[in-house]
Amino acid sequence: MTLDPDTFLxxxxxxxxxxxTRVAGIVxxxxxxxxxxQKRALEAIPPAVLMAVIAPTxxxxxxxxxxxxxxxxLAAMRLPLLPAVAIGVFVVAVARALIGA
Incomplete structure (x- = not known):
């Protein structure tokens, strides 16, 4: 395998x-x-990103x-991100078992 200098750059x-950008944000x-x-707006970002990722699915x-x-x-409206995702995983597992899809 060779690495093109332009790709490496x-x-x-x-x-x-x-x-x-990460370091600049911290500073x-x-x-x-x-x-x-602003705090409320920043707290709304994770559920919004979650919905943007799973809505096409x-x-x-x-x-x-x-x-x-x-x-x-619905869970993301009230719960932190991790429990909301866990609920989604649980619901899809149960629904697939019941529906057979």
Missing amino acids: AIVAMAAATML VIRFVTIGSQ ALVTGPAETLATVATA
Whole structure:
């Protein structure tokens, strides 16, 4: 296997950009005061990302996955991200066992 220099440079540049944004976020957040509205907006990001990831699954798969997506969405409104995902996994497993899909 050979590594093209342009590919290697692209990988290094992407890694550097990723690390720079992470470190910059840690440094910048020290100088920013987060109010209640900003805190609520930041807390809404994980469920929104979760829905963006699983919504296409609900539209192109079977009824068990659609039911699990709805259950996960409802759980994500009230629970932290990990329990919401666990509920979705449980619902899809039970629905597949019952429906046979």
